Structures are given as structure tokens and as C-alpha cells.
Amino acid sequence: MALQPPPHSDEIKVSFPQEHVMLLTFNRPKSLNAVTPTMTEDIKKVLDWFDDEPGLWIVVITGEGRAFCAGADLVEWNKRQASGGAEEDQKRLIRDVDGFASISRRYSSSKPMIAAVNGGAYGGGLEIILNCDLVIASEDAMLALPEVKRGVVAVQGGMPRLARIAGHQLASELLLLGKPITAKDAATRFGFVNKVVPKTEVLSTALAWAAEITGNSPDAVQSTKRALLLAGRHGSVEDAVIAHVNSKESKRAFTSENIQEGLRAFTEKRKPVWKNPAKL
Missing domain, CATH: 1.10.12 (Lyase 2-enoyl-coa Hydratase; Chain  A, domain 2)
Known part of the structure; x- marks a missing residue:
């Protein structure tokens, strides 16, 4: 019987490239896969379903086009801020226990998540990566937590997790300067990327690792x-x-x-x- 994920918008794509593996693709390439409220709701529905589906053991997460994820849609955020939505934004951060895009603080799931980082990952996009179990990144990927440059803060789980992985000083370099780093630096200096490969090999490498994991109990x-x-x-x-x-x-x-x-x-x-x- 074919797997039937819950209905969702075209802001994400869901497929099953190999046995026991779900591929979740952010699908707003013209906006560098910046996350909207609709996208977050879609991802939550699909991942909640994935968590409850015994035949699915691993999810691989990637982005359509030239970026993995540019983080929050700042145009929409600006509209909310201008209309006095700051207090509601704070309440939502506490209420949305799964974090940014329903991934960055997702704790309930014990199924592995692999990030196939096909391009840039900024802000919440990097917070997503920091909550994945394995990270495969393209050689040209640039990664950043530039929130301070926009007057906002990386509050969706990225700061404590990065500090734990990289240590206080390296975490401060990313968080306080807001400057991007290369995938190579993320692997060798900061320690949150497992492997760096040519862009054409990102997804195939992630799926190969997924296949190795599904060979285990x-x-x-x-x-x-x-x-x-x-x-x-x-x-x-x-x-x-x-x-x-x-x-x-x-x-x-x-x-x-x-x-x-x-x-x-x-x-x-x-x-x-x-x-x-x-x-x-």
C-alpha cells in the first residue's frame, strides 16, 4: 500500500526515494525557501505523520533550488511587527514547542533527521540544521546566524545547541558577528557538519547514509x-x-x-x- 502523507501546500514536497526513508523538500526556491506560517504548518503535519508511521525510519531534509533555507520570511515578520504583533510572536515561540519550521526544537521524535544542505542556510535555516542528527553540506554552502544584523535573535534552539557543539567563543563568533561561514569551516572549526561534498552529490550522499542506517535495527x-x-x-x-x-x-x-x-x-x-x- 502506497504511503499517503497528509494534505499540504506546494510550499513543501514529500517523496519516498527508498525503503523506510522520507524526503522532505522545502519548495519556495524563488524566496530561497524562506519559511512562512503555511510552510511551518505543513511541515508539522507531515512530520507528525512521519513520526507515527512505523514503516518510515528516517527523514532527509533538503531545499529546492540554490538554497537550503533562508530562515524566516522577514517581509512577513516586518508586517507582523508593524501591526503590533511582537507580544504574540513571543508567546508563539513558547507555544510552538517544535521550534522554527517545526524542526529546530523538535524533541518528541526519536527517528533520525539528515540535513542535505544543498546551498545557503541562514538564521532559522541554520537552526534547523543544528537540530538534525547528521549534516551533509555542499562545498559552496554558506551558513550564518545573521539575526543581530536585523535586530532579531536566534531564539529557536540554535544558540544553546551551537554553544554546546562549538563552545562559547566559536558560538559567539557566529552569533555576535552575524557573518557567514563556509561549509568547510562548519565541519572543521565549528563541528556541526559531518561531511562536505560537491553540490551534485549532496542528496545522493544523504540518501546513501540513510540506507546505511536502515541496515541497522x-x-x-x-x-x-x-x-x-x-x-x-x-x-x-x-x-x-x-x-x-x-x-x-x-x-x-x-x-x-x-x-x-x-x-x-x-x-x-x-x-x-x-x-x-x-x-x-
């Missing part, structure tokens, strides 16, 4: 991602370990058919055949 993969997320929320190793052991993903991994299949396949010296994980 989905129960174990999702339990592992939950452990990584919990590590960011707990101050000590012991607290993170206990929280992970008590998580739904961990309990499922220890009792699933897939753990039995993995151990049995190892003893029988064959490749395991994984099943879709049970719904949590």
Missing part, C-alpha cells in the same frame, strides 16, 4: 537517538543513562523482535531481517 537506532537527546537535557552521565533506560524507546528495544533477530542472525552468521518497530 530501527528499534536500536531510535533508542540511541533518544539517548543522545536525553544527554542534552541532563547534567550528569548517570541521570542521562537512567532516563534513557526508563524511556519508551529503550524498553521497546530490549523487548522487541528485532533484538532477538539481531542476536540470532549474529550467531547464525547471516544478515538480519528487521521488522518495523512497534508503535510507542
